[in-house]
Amino acid sequence: MGTERKRKVSLFDVVDETSISLAKMSKSNGGGGAAANQNAVSSMINRWTGKPYSQRYYEILEKRKTLPVWHQKEEFLQALKASQSLILVGETGSGKTTQIPQFVLEAVNSESSDKRKKMMVACTQPRRVAAMSVSHRVAEEMDVTIGEEVGYSIRFEDCSSSRTVLKYLTDGMLLREAMTDPLLERYSVIILDEAHERTLATDVLFGLLKEVLRNRPDLKVVVMSATLEAEKFQGYFSGAPLMKVPGRLHPVEIFYTEEPERDYLEAAIRTVVQIHMYETPGDILVFLTGEEEIEDACRKINKEIGNLGDQVGPVKVVPLYSTLPPAMQQKIFDPAPPPVKEGGIPGRKIVVSTNIAETSLTIDGIVYVIDPGFAKQIVYNPRVRVESLLVSPISKASAHQRSGRAGRTQPGKCFRLYTEKSFQNDLQPQTYPEILRSNLANTVLTLKKLGIDDLVHFDFMDPPAPETLMRALEVLNYLGALDDDGNLTKLGEIMSEFPLDPQMSKMLVVSPEFSCSNEILSISAMLSDFLLCKHCPNCYICMQMLMHVVEVVMCQIRLSSATVLSREAQKAADEAKARFGHIDGDHLTLLNVYHAYKQNNEDPSWCYENFVNQRALKSADNVRQQLVRIMGRFNLKLCSTEFNSRDYYINIRKAMLAGYFMQVAHLERTGHYLTVKDNQVVHLHPSNCLDHKPEWVIYNEYVLTSRNFIRTVMDIRGEWLIDIAPHYYDLANFPQCEAKRVLEKLYRKREDKDENKNRR
DNA sequence: GAGCACTGC
Numbered sequence: 001m002g003t004e005r006k007r008k009v010s011l012f013d014v015v016d017e018t019s020i021s022l023a024k025m026s027k028s029n030g031g032g033g034a035a036a037n038q039n040a041v042s043s044m045i046n047r048w049t050g051k052p053y054s055q056r057y058y059e060i061l062e063k064r065k066t067l068p069v070w071h072q073k074e075e076f077l078q079a080l081k082a083s084q085s086l087i088l089v090g091e092t093g094s095g096k097t098t099q100i101p102q103f104v105l106e107a108v109n110s111e112s113s114d115k116r117k118k119m120m121v122a123c124t125q126p127r128r129v130a131a132m133s134v135s136h137r138v139a140e141e142m143d144v145t146i147g148e149e150v151g152y153s154i155r156f157e158d159c160s161s162s163r164t165v166l167k168y169l170t171d172g173m174l175l176r177e178a179m180t181d182p183l184l185e186r187y188s189v190i191i192l193d194e195a196h197e198r199t200l201a202t203d204v205l206f207g208l209l210k211e212v213l214r215n216r217p218d219l220k221v222v223v224m225s226a227t228l229e230a231e232k233f234q235g236y237f238s239g240a241p242l243m244k245v246p247g248r249l250h251p252v253e254i255f256y257t258e259e260p261e262r263d264y265l266e267a268a269i270r271t272v273v274q275i276h277m278y279e280t281p282g283d284i285l286v287f288l289t290g291e292e293e294i295e296d297a298c299r300k301i302n303k304e305i306g307n308l309g310d311q312v313g314p315v316k317v318v319p320l321y322s323t324l325p326p327a328m329q330q331k332i333f334d335p336a337p338p339p340v341k342e343g344g345i346p347g348r349k350i351v352v353s354t355n356i357a358e359t360s361l362t363i364d365g366i367v368y369v370i371d372p373g374f375a376k377q378i379v380y381n382p383r384v385r386v387e388s389l390l391v392s393p394i395s396k397a398s399a400h401q402r403s404g405r406a407g408r409t410q411p412g413k414c415f416r417l418y419t420e421k422s423f424q425n426d427l428q429p430q431t432y433p434e435i436l437r438s439n440l441a442n443t444v445l446t447l448k449k450l451g452i453d454d455l456v457h458f459d460f461m462d463p464p465a466p467e468t469l470m471r472a473l474e475v476l477n478y479l480g481a482l483d484d485d486g487n488l489t490k491l492g493e494i495m496s497e498f499p500l501d502p503q504m505s506k507m508l509v510v511s512p513e514f515s516c517s518n519e520i521l522s523i524s525a526m527l528s529d530f531l532l533c534k535h536c537p538n539c540y541i542c543m544q545m546l547m548h549v550v551e552v553v554m555c556q557i558r559l560s561s562a563t564v565l566s567r568e569a570q571k572a573a574d575e576a577k578a579r580f581g582h583i584d585g586d587h588l589t590l591l592n593v594y595h596a597y598k599q600n601n602e603d604p605s606w607c608y609e610n611f612v613n614q615r616a617l618k619s620a621d622n623v624r625q626q627l628v629r630i631m632g633r634f635n636l637k638l639c640s641t642e643f644n645s646r647d648y649y650i651n652i653r654k655a656m657l658a659g660y661f662m663q664v665a666h667l668e669r670t671g672h673y674l675t676v677k678d679n680q681v682v683h684l685h686p687s688n689c690l691d692h693k694p695e696w697v698i699y700n701e702y703v704l705t706s707r708n709f710i711r712t713v714m715d716i717r718g719e720w721l722i723d724i725a726p727h728y729y730d731l732a733n734f735p736q737c738e739a740k741r742v743l744e745k746l747y748r749k750r751e752d753k754d755e756n757k758n759r760r
Numbered sequence: 761g762a763g764c765a766c767t768g769c
Contacts, residue, residue: 028766128765155769172768292763322766338761355765391767423768468762499769626769686761704761 019149036153048142064141067095069245076100077107077420083203084213085221085240087645091247092404096224097123097130097193098138101166101487104189104222113324119389120164124171127360128154135159135168140633142166156622157500171201178205179449179496189220194395195233197359200443200461200721206461208450212280213350227247227397237361250407252369264372265293265418269300275415276305276348282367282412283336283349285357285405289376289391294319294352301350313345314338318363320353325615330669332363340685358401362408363675369406371399380439380470384678385662387439390705395431399423430523433462440464441502444472445481448488448498478662478728479506494634498627500528507533507659508627512637516648519640521631523656525624526590527700527712529616535713574609580687584649585714587656587700589689594620641667654724657716660698661725665710666739667695673710674704676739685711694743696721 044052047050064070069090079086079105090096101123108121125131135152144150151160153169160167169177171192176186190209195202209221223233223240234242261267268286275284281476288294298317300540305315314337320329337347351363376395380387394402399416408410416423435443452458457471476482479502481492488496491509498505504524511520578595582588591599597617600606607614631638641648665682671693673682682702684690695717697711721729722743731747733738 170768176769197767199767290765292765323764358766360766379767391765442769604765685763687763703764705764709762711764713764 020228026225027600031731046143047146052144056140059274059562060141064095068093068101069095069099072243072245073103079241079243080107080220080222081102081242084217084219085237087230087233087237087240088222088224088245089226089241089242090224090245091226091249091410093248094245096245097134100222100224101168101191101256102142104191105166108188116198118162118186120186121166121189122174122184122187123166123168123191123193124174124202124205125168125422126169126171126194126197126202129360130194131168131170132159135166138166138168140643158625165182166756171199171205175201175208175446176207176499177206179446182451183216184219185216188218190223191224193224193726194226196227196229196430197221197415198435200434200438201431203435203461204443206445207452207459209699210237212458227400227430229397232461249404250409250411252403252407252412252414254403255413255415257417258419260419260422261417264374264417265297265384268295268370268372269304271415271417272301272350273304273308275368276315276350277308279368279413281336281346281348282314282410283351283363283365284368284370285363285366286350286352286370287372287375287402288352289358289374290354291319291321291323294321294354297352301352302543303653305436310340313327314340314347315350316347317350317352320357321413322356322360329361332361333458334392336365351353355371364409366405366408368414369403370417373399373422377431379437380468382439382465382468384680385439385471385475386680386702386704395429396423396427396609397430399427410682435464436462440459440468440472440477443642444469444495445476445492445502448476448482448486449493451485453486455617466749475662477500478725479503479659481506494636497630497633500524500627503659504528505659507655508631509634509636510538510606510658512639513653514651514658515639515641516642516651516655517631517636517638519652520655521624521627521638522594522620523587523591523652526594526624527587577689579610582649583689583691585652585697586687586689587714588649588652590654593617597621598708602643653714653716654720656714657698657720657724660700661721661728663699663702663710664716664721665697665699665713666742667693668696668738672741673697674737675710677735677739679735680708682708682710684713685709687711688713718742719750722746 015429036319038280046053046057064268069076069290076088081734088096088100101121104121108119123134125134131154135150136146139148139150145369147159148161148163150166151164151168153160153167153173155170155173174184174190184190192202192205192209202321211724213219213221221237225233230242230244234240257267268288272284272286277603286297288297289344298319301315305312315335316337318331318334321330332353334349336349341348351357351366364419373394374391375398376389377392378387379390386538387394403414403416405483406414408633447455447458455473456466473482473486476492477484477486479495481489481495491506494509495502495505498508500508506521508517508524511517538611577589580589580592582592593612594617595613596610597607602614602618603619606612607617628638641651664676666676667673673684676684682699684693684697685703690713692715694715697710697713697714700731701710703709729743731740731743734743
């Protein structure tokens with residue numbers, strides 16, 4: 001009662017203030033009717049803050065009114081009112097991401113103003129940066145402070161409060177929330193944005209929300225997508241109404257090649273040169289598949305255009321891929337170079353990029369796009385439990401997205417380096433959703449935690465291969481996360497709370513039993529650090545070195561980058577290896593680097609001098625803190641073995657094995673390694689820090705490149721296998737191989753030992 | 761003695 005009164009008073013106060021300013025205004029405007037004044041007054045009050053709108057608000061409002069989606073506001077609100085779920089298709093530039101959630105907000109509150117229940121509107125995004133930047137923009141549009149009425153929530157950062165009514169969050173974050181709030185009861189409307197990207201988290205949310213909708217008639221779901229896969233979404237959400245919003249892109253003219261290209265890299269470079277020679281000014285964006293290819297292409301483009309001399313304008317060739325340090329990534333936003341002489345031929349910026357420029361990063365000013373039609377994609381083979389990256393043809397949807405990048409600021413052109421026939425007949429309409437291409441062990445664990453017991457009948461939009469689900473269930477059962485009936489165990493429940501792969505969360509949860517949870521925490525953080533090359537210990541070092549060299553030899557780089565960089569980087573990597581390397585394994589090397597970093601008080605200049613990547617370490621430390629908090633929630637002890645004890649490293653290696661006993665390789669007498677049980681021939685990746693070839697190793701990752709490599713490896717002992725994972729190393733259920741014979745011997749030895757013990 | 765598309769919790 002009291003607060004209600006207070007609220008009214010303050011509102012009244014504000015109204016009073018504005019009517020004064022309004023009175024002044026109407027005076028200068030020559031006045032207006034009292035009723036009109038009253039209306040104008042209420043529309044000048046921000047209903048969220050109770051304060052009058054700022055000048056900036058009105059300025060932005062004018063721009064908002066020109067967005068295509070604004071014209072369909074009423075249509076949208078009616079559709080939303082009429083049904084529980086709704087599909088909205090809008091191309092880039094329609095304004096859907098910023099405006100639709102605001103429309104929803106208006107509708108929701110006007111409908112349930114009496115209930116006064118604290119209900120939020122959620123809008124998911126596949127990427128953190130998007131969640132963050134869009135929420136800032138919308139807070140500005142609504143004339144409120146970010147983190148108050150409008151907020152965002154991403155890993156490591158919750159910028160929302162009890163006042164928040166609109167929250168942007170990553171799809172993975174909403175999935176996490178669902179684990180503790182299965183009916184998502186704090187939300188009245190959930191908007192899944194960028195649904196066409198079909199991330200793993202969005203796909204799981206689809207299935208989950210479909211169930212929640214049945215249990216919560218008051219909940220509404222809006223699915224927003226950029227492509228015409230909308231009919232599929234519509235069918236999935238049992239005929240939800242479909243609304244289309246036009247985009248606001250400039251026209252892009254598409255060109256195909258007459259004949260298929262034999263060498264797309266060569267063709268791409270040739271096309272760049274031709275555009276530069278014959279087309280009107282405007283920057284070029286070239287899509288290639290990976291770092292090495294991109295660096296190679298940049299060198300060749302510079303060389304070929306250099307050969308043309310001053311008959312053409314100057315160029316600035318910029319590579320772009322995710323592992324490039326941010327400072328280098330920034331270069332894509334630099335302007336094109338000016339003409340060499342005043343009034344000369346204008347310069348051109350040429351960005352050579354991976355898929356990152358297709359979705360994650362937008363570069364304005366691009367007028368020409370070159371699309372060879374390939375991208376590296378991950379594929380999962382459940383038979384051998386291996387994920388690998390393969391260069392494969394893109395989808396029509398992807399090609400469409402790429403060409404759209406040419407029309408952001410003016411009409412553009414897109415050169416597809418394949419035939420039109422090939423586009424029509426060979427490219428599949430959509431990129432295979434991630435859920436069909438991934439190892440699902442972690443996803444299955446999440447689903448179990450969400451209370452989905454029957455995975456086979458769970459309503460996936462695209463059901464994964466049964467074999468993939470079986471593999472995931474099998475792995476989780478071996479780890480002890482699921483019992484033999486497929487039910488979540490207590491251990492599994494704890495494991496599901498960690499934002500890590502099941503193997504890693506398993507080793508973390510059991511690490512106190514091996515008296516080394518502090519060390520396993522550090523190793524886990526270093527391994528799961530996603531900001532930089534997480535895999536090779538060298539990369540914690542070489543990146544910093546690269547940047548150092550870049551500064552020192554600034555202008556020479558363009559001429560002889562390959563030789564200078566790799567020699568220096570190699571030297572740095574070798575030095576670092578000598579300093580931090582641990583002969584028993586790469587995981588222990590990572591631990592050494594982390595310890596050294598902490599012992600030197602995270603000092604940036606120490607990092608610099610030791611070629612250690614501070615950014616990577618800082619991020620690992622952040623992950624570690626999050627993991628420590630989760631350990632605390634479950635009363636998992638933080639402990640270490642005495643550093644000088646003989647068992648210090650042994651305990652760590654045993655704890656690691658408790659999680660990774662399914663990723664073991666055995667050294668055969670022939671001199672090569674075979675993975676245990678799957679019997680695949682593998683090779684130690686040359687980046688390893690071992691000084692010997694151990695008989696048994698565990699590995700973090702299996703990569704298929706020029707050969708089958710196992711990367712990030714550690715020496716373990718055969719006896720530990722039968723001690724720590726006897727259920728997996730049960731020989732009755734083991735393929736015939738050399739490893740089996742060795743294990744048989746180990747079992748016999750242990751039996752003899754036990755007998756001796758009993759006799760005594 | 762090789763060479764890692766892109767996200768996310």
